[in-house]
Amino acid sequence: MNIDMIRASAARAGGHVRRTPLLNSHFLDEIAGRRVWVKPECLQHTGSFKFRGAWSALSALEPDLRAKGVIAYSSGNHAQGVALAAKMHGAPAVIVMPSDSPRLKIANTRAYGAEVVLYDRANESREEIGAQLAGERGLTLIKPYDEPQVIAGQGTTGLEIAQQAAEAGIKKAEVIVCCGGGGLTSGIALALEAEAPGFRVRPAEPDGFDDATRSLVSGKIEGNASALGSICDAIITPAPGELTFPIMQRLVGPGLVVTDQEALQAMGHAFNRLKVVAEPGGAVALAAALFRGDQIEGDDVIVTISGGNVDADMFARALQTLG
């Protein structure tokens, strides 16, 4: 896992993965007390950065293997990223989803051309179902974060940040990244180590699900007590990955933790001042920049909005925080 893999991934992504802009607003700067720069990956294909990693993995596969197809377990952003990336490569995709997933998510994943295999969360194992399908059809499993080509794809976000920050004259900054399993965080950290060594990456997480933050403190992989209880579903993972954690440990600064309510407020500010749609898990880094300024150093902070796949009801809750 190194910068050359990220650069190679970026070369394969050209013309397929969207280059998202770097946004800012005087109003956000005022709240934060420093300049705030926002990388809105909600504008990426399928509405989250996950498409980058999925495209990276699909495009790196041997053509013979790719033609047989890929498989993923996810009811969320990774599912949609893999489904669309596979469709754009003309490769079959199987997504294994819990049968109680929201119908819209199932419908969307099918609309991106994937075969959805439903399983009963209580009585069936998705790993068994997946392994059987993979064996029968020769499908390649695309993991959501603990997979080098996926980390390389997420790292292309960091290459863009480095270039766009240089264009904006930013020489030194903290870069706050919405952190689930650590694919985006470690990918961006590797890219910036090479391209913008004055930048320091830091993970942002929701209160009660701060596994990365605690793992960075203790020096070993720590898990969350629960998998339920936050609205930030996109970034609730059991623990940092076996591949991502050592990278984070080497390169990434202390974590920042925000409440669900602060994530909703950040969604409101993103609506009001940037005109982009953030989902709760995608808004934790912006929330940290706005509401944890005392834990941040320097004149410039760069944050990811990692995704925007939020339903109307939840978004209405965010609008209500604007008062």
Next chain:
Amino acid sequence: MNIDMIRASAARAGGHVRRTPLLNSHFLDEIAGRRVWVKPECLQHTGSFKFRGAWSALSALEPDLRAKGVIAYSSGNHAQGVALAAKMHGAPAVIVMPSDSPRLKIANTRAYGAEVVLYDRANESREEIGAQLAGERGLTLIKPYDEPQVIAGQGTTGLEIAQQAAEAGIKKAEVIVCCGGGGLTSGIALALEAEAPGFRVRPAEPDGFDDATRSLVSGKIEGNASALGSICDAIITPAPGELTFPIMQRLVGPGLVVTDQEALQAMGHAFNRLKVVAEPGGAVALAAALFRGDQIEGDDVIVTISGGNVDADMFARALQTLG
């Protein structure tokens, strides 16, 4: 008014005006029955394309004149565009606004550094107040659309569309533009005449406020019966401009008219599928692409989302259309 002015405006804009991306979604393509490409000017500074024209006008002024300051009449997107562009040039700005403007708009315009002069809509003339202030202080009036450097600035949107469409392999397209006074529509039309002659520009307007559509049919400038009664406030102007209409007459195809309800639905789809915030007037072109497909030709349609300055209550109405 020609393409060289637009190119010169683009050169002055470099590094200051945001280059907005060109977005798309398989889901929108399905509704429209053709490929839909979206230029989200809601992501522009101040949340609308108006910043382009304001920057263009400010940057074209003689430095001596600019140092004395500029003045604009507007309670909306043009006010904010002029205020921020003036601030970024270090020039004073006076914005003449009705005293019954929403407090948030007054506060925002002030936050962009402008001096806000309020007037009583019933008993005072903004033109008189403006002329007096302009005379006393040597301020230059920046008109919202009937001003060559403003049209040139809006035209830079067209230069970007031409380049981004070429990158996406689009050779022929209808380009639907949200149309108020016609600054954006005529600017884009001039840019595409030079840079993408296979493209045809068409204005989109709300039902009952289709002055450009009717003017293009009759061949002379037609006004609207009323100035009130649409939620699409950003694009409700009395009639096409003296400068913009001849350009539109020469270059622009038939208008497209949508209902307020269709504009709200388009806002919902922009939220759901593109993760951007459109205001009602900024969503009429997307609404035309989605709901007037029978009046559109070809495989590709490109639309502007001209702005995103919408309050939370109105946006909640758009979310409700998603059902």
